[in-house]
Amino acid sequence: MNGAVTAVADGVVPYPAEVAERYRAAGYWTGQTFPDLLSAAVAAHGGRTAVVGTGPSGAQRWTYAELDARARGLAAGLAERGVSPGDRVVVWMPNVPEYLETVFALFRLGALPVFALPAHRSSEIRYFAEHAEAVAIVTVARHDRFDHAAAAAEVAAAVPSVRHVVVAAPSGTDLPARAVTLASLRHTPPETLPGDDVDPSSVAFLQLSGGTTGLPKLIPRTHDDYHYSVRASAEICGLSPDTVYLAALPAAHNFTMSSPGLLGVVHAGGTSVLAPSPDADTCFGLIEAERVTLAAVVPPLAAAWVQAASASTKDLSSLAMLQVGGAKCAAELARRIPVALGARLQQVFGMAEGLVNYTRDDDPDDVVEETQGRPISPDDEMRVVDPADPDEREVPPGEVGALLTRGPYTIRGYYRAEEHNAEAFTPDGFYRTGDLVRITARGDIVVTGRVKEQINRGGEKIAAEEVENHLLAHPDVVDAAIVGVPDDFLGERTHAYVIPVPDRDPPRPNALRRFVRERGVAAYKVPDTVEVVDAFPVTGVGKTSRRALRTALAARATEKAEESP
Numbered sequence: 001m002n003g004a005v006t007a008v009a010d011g012v013v014p015y016p017a018e019v020a021e022r023y024r025a026a027g028y029w030t031g032q033t034f035p036d037l038l039s040a041a042v043a044a045h046g047g048r049t050a051v052v053g054t055g056p057s058g059a060q061r062w063t064y065a066e067l068d069a070r071a072r073g074l075a076a077g078l079a080e081r082g083v084s085p086g087d088r089v090v091v092w093m094p095n096v097p098e099y100l101e102t103v104f105a106l107f108r109l110g111a112l113p114v115f116a117l118p119a120h121r122s123s124e125i126r127y128f129a130e131h132a133e134a135v136a137i138v139t140v141a142r143h144d145r146f147d148h149a150a151a152a153a154e155v156a157a158a159v160p161s162v163r164h165v166v167v168a169a170p171s172g173t174d175l176p177a178r179a180v181t182l183a184s185l186r187h188t189p190p191e192t193l194p195g196d197d198v199d200p201s202s203v204a205f206l207q208l209s210g211g212t213t214g215l216p217k218l219i220p221r222t223h224d225d226y227h228y229s230v231r232a233s234a235e236i237c238g239l240s241p242d243t244v245y246l247a248a249l250p251a252a253h254n255f256t257m258s259s260p261g262l263l264g265v266v267h268a269g270g271t272s273v274l275a276p277s278p279d280a281d282t283c284f285g286l287i288e289a290e291r292v293t294l295a296a297v298v299p300p301l302a303a304a305w306v307q308a309a310s311a312s313t314k315d316l317s318s319l320a321m322l323q324v325g326g327a328k329c330a331a332e333l334a335r336r337i338p339v340a341l342g343a344r345l346q347q348v349f350g351m352a353e354g355l356v357n358y359t360r361d362d363d364p365d366d367v368v369e370e371t372q373g374r375p376i377s378p379d380d381e382m383r384v385v386d387p388a389d390p391d392e393r394e395v396p397p398g399e400v401g402a403l404l405t406r407g408p409y410t411i412r413g414y415y416r417a418e419e420h421n422a423e424a425f426t427p428d429g430f431y432r433t434g435d436l437v438r439i440t441a442r443g444d445i446v447v448t449g450r451v452k453e454q455i456n457r458g459g460e461k462i463a464a465e466e467v468e469n470h471l472l473a474h475p476d477v478v479d480a481a482i483v484g485v486p487d488d489f490l491g492e493r494t495h496a497y498v499i500p501v502p503d504r505d506p507p508r509p510n511a512l513r514r515f516v517r518e519r520g521v522a523a524y525k526v527p528d529t530v531e532v533v534d535a536f537p538v539t540g541v542g543k544t545s546r547r548a549l550r551t552a553l554a555a556r557a558t559e560k561a562e563e564s565p
């Protein structure tokens with residue numbers, strides 16, 4: 001029966017058989033797949049509104065039955081073009097209804113979406129396409145003053161596996177050679193599609209990691225594990241057919257997709273409203289017009305909404321809950337949210353690798369304001385260990401340590417990343433989150449910091465090494481180090497220290513920022529500030545590893561930021 005289609009297995013670290021058996025026996029892994037998720041919604045709520053948004057062809061409002069019909073039609077068209085079960089397809093789209101159509105079309109086909117953020121640029125997209133050996137890229141034409149279709153066509157020309165560029169654009173749009181519109185692919189679907197018989201233990205898609213090393217990692221999530229996290233999240237967050245969810249953050253991010261996000265809404269038969277932009281003006285208008293009940297944001301956005309609410313004339317009274325996650329929400333901001341927006345706050349501390357924590361609706365106010373909640377599953381195992389101890393022994397209860405986790409929806413390894421996996425996972429399969437936490441007597445997690453080489457710029461994750469490598473490609477740069485410095489609005493921003501080639505005119509900071517941008521990386525990764533120095537201002541470290549150097553520089557940068565008024 002199930003099992004006709006097995007997607008990529010190479011490069012995926014499986015759950016040990018006895019563990020998988022335990023998760024099935026416990027009822028976490030039910031054998032339901034993402035095609036099943038949509039089928040169930042169509043059966044129970046076919047006539048209800050699934051998605052509202054503005055796509056390239058204007059405003060859209062689709063029922064579950066319509067969303068499914070579109071997804072099936074697109075799946076048929078992609079199949080006709082030779083996209084097969086198990087193939088990887090880069091989905092590089094902003095928050096348009098066609099995003100959901102595409103994702104479910106790929107699920108129906110048994111093909112695997114590789115999720116990219118709209119802010120990504122050719123360097124990231126090319127890497128995803130190469131690493132996953134993608135056969136197609138689905139994108140939009142111009143968005144945010146950037147020609148996604150042209151960039152996708154360039155990637156397709158450079159990456160031999162990529163045979164198709166599909167663009168959600170009105171017919172008649174001027175597209176690059178070889179690109180086709182999504183609408184032109186829609187076909188009458190056959191009765192059954194390959195995804196109807198997909199193996200639930202197979203990988204459903206490749207999700208993005210924030211990254212800690214030179215190249216971003218891809219995260220293989222199975223139907224079984226992700227379906228559980230979606231279902232359980234929908235329950236914890238009290239989703240129902242009456243839920244109207246506002247997707248303000250990028251749809252492809254794990255928070256927006258599954259915590260409980262767009263997929264949780266499908267599970268509950270509610271409505272998703274896709275915001276074309278996260279700004280308060282746009283989102284408040286949508287909250288009023290669509291009677292939005294739930295929205296998810298990162299802390300800087302929550303702060304901007306709080307600020308904007310006092311001057312806004314929009315009716316926000318339908319908004320019952322605002323989820324804040326992706327980066328630490330300061331307690332002060334947490335306290336202001338219910339007052340300013342009239343919505344209850346839920347803190348969400350999650351990661352695309354798996355583990356997601358929520359504060360619960362019946363938690364006391366201080367828990368909601370001061371902690372990042374507790375895990376979805378009773379079988380989420382957490383170890384808080386001494387980060388300086390090579391044996392990773394646990395710290396005494398209540399003390400700060402590095403968080404390791406293992407559980408029914410946390411991966412056992414990144415995709416095709418054997419070497420990195422040896423560092424990121426313990427031999428017994430715990431994921432080293434790189435987050436410093438303490439767990440309160442009540443069992444709630446407080447995130448206190450980080451040991452990983454990553455900067456969290458208002459929820460957008462930046463691997464220091466990735467940006468350093470771009471700077472090192474400049475002919476006038478000998479060495480570079482990226483550190484995070486505190487920022488009132490973003491929580492953290494990036495500062496680059498750069499050592500120039502001696503005896504030449506040192507490069508100007510702005511020229512270096514432009515250089516990084518022109519290498520085709522997401523704008524949020526371009527260093528906010530660049531400082532050209534003769535040597536790295538570190539003493540006493542001796543022959544430094546880059547890690548030690550970054551830590552020392554970050555400490556200095558923090559001191560400097562605190563000194564300045």
Ligand code: OOB
Pocket residue numbers: 208209210254255259324325326327328329347348349350351352353356372433435447450456459461
């Ligand atoms: C979410 O996922 P990612 O993969 O972009 O980033 C994960 C990392 C965590 O390891 C942690 O360092 C940080 O983001 N983080 C938080 C946080 N939520 C995420 N740090 C402090 N407080 C929080 N509330 O960011 C993500 C995935 C699913 C749901 C929500 C967020």
